[in-house]
Amino acid sequence: MSDTTRTPGANDPNFVTKWDVVNRAKGGGHDRDSASALEELCRIYRHPLYVALRFKHQYSHHDAEDLAQTFIAWLIHGGYLTRADPEKGRFRSFLLSYLDNFVANHRRKIHAQKRGAGAIHVPADFPTETNGFGVVPKDENTPDREFDRAWTLATFREALDRLRAKFAEEGKSEEFDILQEFLLRKRDKGDSYADAAARLGINEVAMRQRVSRFGRKFRQTLEDIIRPMVAENELDDEMSYLWRCFEK
Incomplete structure (x- = not known):
């Protein structure tokens, strides 16, 4: 399957091709390009993996942190990432399925595991459960929905x-x-356009246009x-x- 470009050219810093990041990451970090792609995947989606380990598989906070790192290493060095294909399903679903397999294997072979061994070295900035960004499960949500909710928040934060x-x-x-205050606000903006316009020194019409462009x-x-x-x-x-996940 060939990639399909959608941006003006590869020199554009925002150049992205279809399935590009995952395809580059399949190199396992053995060259600069694949290492950069791996770091991007780890940085964005490590927290949703932590949430799945913490609330679906019932690991402690610290064990979930460690296992998220170990899972990423297992996925890459075991060659499993090469099996990811968007035509077979979303990457989010691929990760969750392989995480379930990883946990089952880990629990069977826990005596052979070392905490954090072989982890991909990316900044360890897991949110704590009290810092306001960690996902706290809602009573009506299943663990899989919490994973999707964490995935959504991580993706929105990256954007x-x-x-x-x-x-x-x-x-x-x-x-x-x-502008970002308007983007994710879940209530009527009301007179806040006028207030924001005053802060930027523009009129309300121009403020509404900027919000729309943003x-x-x-x-x-x-x-x-x-x-x-x-x-x-x-x-x-x-x-x-x-x-929909964000609005719940």
């Missing part, structure tokens, strides 16, 4: 981080902070992150599903 970096490069960090930029950035993880014909469904 916001990318946009934040772009705004910072343009010297517009304050504008970003104001929303389109966020959606495009989100699509750039999701597209490598799903088949092309599943992108819209995946986007809709992530929004």
Whole structure:
């Protein structure tokens, strides 16, 4: 299956091809390109794996942290990542299925495991369960839904981080902070447009236009992150599903 490009060219810093990140990561980190792709996958999706280990498989906070790292190493060095294919299902589903297999094997062979052995070395910034970003299960949610919810939050955070970096490069960090308040707000914005416009020194009409443009930029950035993880014909469904997960 060949990749399908969707951006102007490979010199564009936002250049993404279909399934590109995962395909590059399949190199196992043995060269700079695959190592960079692995780090990106680890950084974005390590927390959802932690949530699945913590709340589905009932590991302690610290054991879930360690096992998330060990799972990533197992997935890569065991060659399992090469089996990921968007035509066979979403990457999110692929990871959760292989995590279930990993846990079953781990529990059978726990005596042969060393905590953290062989882990991919990426910044260890797991959220604690009290820092406000860790996912706390809702009573009506199943563990698998909590995994999807954590996956959604991680993906949204990555999209916001990318946009934040772009705004910072343009010297517009304050504008970003104001605009992101509108993006994920779940209540009527009301008179807040006028308040935000006053903070930026523009009129309310211009404020509404900026909010609208920011929303389109966020959606495009989100699509750039999701597209490598799903088949092309599943992108819209995946986007809709992530929004539903966020709104619950």
